Amino acid sequence: MNIDWDLDVQDFPVELKCLLELMNVDTDTLSVIDRSDEQINWQQFYALTRHHRVYPTIHERFSAQPESQAPKGMVQQLSVDYSRNALIMLQLSGKMAQVSEALDQKGIYALQLKGPALAELLYGSLSRRTSKDLDILVHPDQIEQAEQVLEQLGYIKTQEVSRIVSDWKWRQNHESFTHDTTGIEIELHWRLNGDAGAEPSFYELWSRRQTLEFAGTNVYMLGKEDLMFYLTAHGARHAWFRLRWLADIDRLARMELDWDKLTALLRRYKCTHLVGQALILSAAMLNTPISREMALLMSTDRPQDLARRVLIFIREQVSLCPEPESEILAQIYRNYLFSLRTPGQKAIFLARKMVPDTWDTQTLPLPKSLRFLYYPLHPFLLLHRRIQRRAALEREVGQ
Numbered sequence: 001m002n003i004d005w006d007l008d009v010q011d012f013p014v015e016l017k018c019l020l021e022l023m024n025v026d027t028d029t030l031s032v033i034d035r036s037d038e039q040i041n042w043q044q045f046y047a048l049t050r051h052h053r054v055y056p057t058i059h060e061r062f063s064a065q066p067e068s069q070a071p072k073g074m075v076q077q078l079s080v081d082y083s084r085n086a087l088i089m090l091q092l093s094g095k096m097a098q099v100s101e102a103l104d105q106k107g108i109y110a111l112q113l114k115g116p117a118l119a120e121l122l123y124g125s126l127s128r129r130t131s132k133d134l135d136i137l138v139h140p141d142q143i144e145q146a147e148q149v150l151e152q153l154g155y156i157k158t159q160e161v162s163r164i165v166s167d168w169k170w171r172q173n174h175e176s177f178t179h180d181t182t183g184i185e186i187e188l189h190w191r192l193n194g195d196a197g198a199e200p201s202f203y204e205l206w207s208r209r210q211t212l213e214f215a216g217t218n219v220y221m222l223g224k225e226d227l228m229f230y231l232t233a234h235g236a237r238h239a240w241f242r243l244r245w246l247a248d249i250d251r252l253a254r255m256e257l258d259w260d261k262l263t264a265l266l267r268r269y270k271c272t273h274l275v276g277q278a279l280i281l282s283a284a285m286l287n288t289p290i291s292r293e294m295a296l297l298m299s300t301d302r303p304q305d306l307a308r309r310v311l312i313f314i315r316e317q318v319s320l321c322p323e324p325e326s327e328i329l330a331q332i333y334r335n336y337l338f339s340l341r342t343p344g345q346k347a348i349f350l351a352r353k354m355v356p357d358t359w360d361t362q363t364l365p366l367p368k369s370l371r372f373l374y375y376p377l378h379p380f381l382l383l384h385r386r387i388q389r390r391a392a393l394e395r396e397v398g399q
Contacts, residue, residue: 007284052243086127097217122251133185140190225262259293276303
């Protein structure tokens with residue numbers, strides 16, 4: 001199905017346009033370079049491959065056609081990056097197998113969310129996708145057991161979720177660990193998404209799992225429909241500022257999915273607009289083939305509006321972890337995040353603003369005997385944070 005989704009990317013820099021065309025699996029590398037009417041800044045092009053974490057794909061495109069006009073030095077650097085990533089992914093896969101086996105021995109069910117498992121599923125090779133860490137999902141009731149297993153394997157908690165306020169399990173979704181000698185990072189999840197509304201229970205996800213084998217160890221990951229559900233929510237939350245996430249959607253959408261089953265899942269959890277947004281972006285930028293079932297998710301105003309909203313974050317080459325350095329873009333990003341929510345989720349979000357949260361405990365640490373004061377103090381602490389943000393914005397505007 002060939003449909004114009006009215007997504008204007010004409011103001012994208014020529015280097016970004018070139019990168020998008022080379023990411024298109026149906027595009028000929030030489031034709032992209034040779035027919036470019038504008039002068040390509042190859043240094044900027046290389047920086048984009050690094051920023052968007054797609055240099056393995058670009059390396060393979062240039063390696064397949066060595067007679068292209070791309071600078072030899074840049075192609076060689078891409079080759080170095082590719083080889084380094086291959087080693088990293090091999091190391092990650094070994095640690096993934098080790099951790100999976102250790103958790104299994106303790107009776108802890110674990111699902112791999114991304115990392116080497118996703119690379120193998122979508123790209124058929126560890127070296128063709130980048131990952132900086134392992135993302136592991138366990139049942140919320142087994143968090144402490146899983147933490148103990150990681151600590152026994154030499155992982156140290158480097159990002160801890162405060163458990164002073166009892167709502168931490170649904171407001172947050174993961175903690176971070178780093179191995180004390182290898183430096184490998186693991187994000188231990190108990191929810192797919194933090195503070196993002198309802199989602200399938202862990203045992204629902206477990207019942208639909210896929211099994212892959214790494215180093216003789218069975219590794220489990222989300223089923224394809226659940227994977228689309230998760231990857232689109234993850235990409236949307238980060239405004240798709242890395243094209244690697246759209247490349248994942250393109251690869252997954254080209255696989256055999258049960259779109260009726262997926263659509264029912266999306267309607268149940270009120271996030272059809274997120275998959276619609278992802279498919280619009282993927283179709284417009286990577287020429288993802290669109291079926292009738294997919295088009296139904298893309299055809300309403302909301303996913304189209306959300307797709308247009310994220311173009312600025314892709315075009316401006318910003319990092320949204322957790323927010324842009326520019327306070328102006330940060331405000332645009334916060335407004336965008338609010339627009340992702342359904343009316344019911346917006347009401348819950350605003351209501352939660354009146355309840356003490358982890359930020360309060362960090363802004364004003366209180367002893368346990370005085371923590372009841374967080375309730376009357378919460379509006380003032382919230383106002384304090386807003387004043388700080390406004391002051392930062394004024395400083396930026398004045399520069």
